[in-house]
Amino acid sequence: MTGTLQMSEQVLSIVTLICLIGIAVSVLLLLYRIIVGPTNPDRATALDALGINLMAIAAIMAIRLVTTKLNDVILLIGILLFIGTLAIAKYIEKGVIIDRDDD
Template identity: 65%
Template sequence: MIEVLHQVEELLHIAVIICFVGIALSLILLIYRVLVGPSNPDRATALDVIGVCLMATAALTSILLVTTKLNDVILLVGILSFIGTLALAKYIEMGVIIERDRDLD
């Protein structure tokens, strides 16, 4: 039984390493899309997916270290990524993030 557990642990370690490589490759392609992207919505989408990749990296690190202490980091990155996506979408739509009433002057 212990031998089976060691084999499963080795398989999990190999799967996590393969996932890290896949995320690293996707991050490289996403950074290219952010820098060269043909339009601003493409850049916004790439930035949002970069946030998802960061959450996946934190989750894989949590699996690799056998801890639950990175769950808060995953939630924080998700919240910040969502707020950043909302701000970028508003900027793309309206040209400003914070509207100011100019009639008061």
């Protein structure tokens, strides 16, 4: 039984390491798209995807560290990502984030 447990821990360690490497490559490609992106919607999409990758990194680190304390961090990143995406979408659509009524 202990042999199976040790083997599953090794497999989990290898798989999470491969996932972290894949996410790191994805983050580098997204940073390139954010900097070079031809249009603002492309940059906004890349920023949104970068936030999702940050959530994935926090989740994989929680698995590697065998803790549930990073769940709050994942939720916080998700909430801030949603608010940021709405603000960027409104700015791209109207040119301003906060509408002022100057009547």
